[in-house]
């Protein structure tokens with residue numbers, strides 16, 4: 001894959017989350033679009049709270065933030081002995097692991113650091129601390145590289161024209177550039193993206209608040225629509241492709257993504273519109289055979305009872321699943337950092353992991 005563009009040629013945005021000597025610095029996504037603010041977190045509890053409250057969100061972004069949370073622990077702990085350090089490390093790992101259950105990137109990132117630490121248990125304490133910080137930075141840098149590759153792969157396969165996307169799988173959902181965001185930015189750079197339809201994505205409005213903000217910031221032509229308009233726009237023949245992110249893709253190609261994705265997939269099938277998901281290998285969980293096994297996060301009733309901080313309903317019972325699962329039969333392809341995977345997904349996803 002020839003990478004024609006560098007990240008700075010595709011976006012004016014900074015990285016969404018970074019680690020600098022004992023501080024995790026991240027864009028507070030709850031404040032967007034009205035305020036752009038980078039907050040500095042100095043404890044593991046603050047990083048865990050940022051993930052739970054969605055100050056940082058998006059599968060790869062929360063994976064990187066969690067890994068940086070372990071780096072922050074390593075560089076700020078007062079532990080004197082290796083046993084004390086390891087007790088604190090496992091406590092930090094558990095705190096971060098228990099933040100959100102659906103995006104597999106969180107567990108992939110935490111387990112990658114934990115495995116390295118356990119493999120180097122006999123090293124000196126300073127060497128172990130250095131390894132943690134270095135590995136967390138590698139996870140972040142690899143995410144940017146993966147997004148760049150997916151951007152180029154995706155722009156090669158999506159048809160020229162109008163694209164619809166749901167939620168935010170842009171730069172804000174990753175360390176930099178985005179998964180969907182990288183594809184859209186390369187298409188925009190090459191003049192093949194004529195118009196982007198952005199679903200507002202109730203109840204947390206990641207589309208209206210985050211995608212509309214970041215793609216407009218980078219000059220991508222877009223129209224914002226409410227979620228219930230997507231079907232009509234498709235019926236009018238105004239959508240040439242749909243592209244969404246993923247929080248967990250499993251061995252048969254079923255995948256979990258923001259609530260409302262399944263609805264779009266069924267509508268896309270009805271209207272003969274190509275439907276792609278974009279995700280790095282860190283989002284693929286080959287240990288699960290079907291999407292039925294994916295844990296689906298349920299969030300607070302307040303997210304549904306309010307909109308933009310205003311109450312829009314009486315205090316009634318609410319069901320608020322943050323994700324749904326789209327069966328692989330609705331998928332045209334999976335755009336990954338190792339190329340585009342087409343059906344049969346079970347066989348072709350296995351092959352993906354065999355390629356080194």
Ligand SMILES: CSC[C@H]1O[C@H](OP(=O)(O)O)[C@H](O)[C@@H]1O
Pocket residue numbers: 057058059060166167168169170173174178179180206244245246247257258259322
């Ligand atoms: C590139 S992963 C983005 C993925 O994560 C989002 O969920 P949330 O905003 O709750 O973290 C959404 O499902 C996006 O597609």
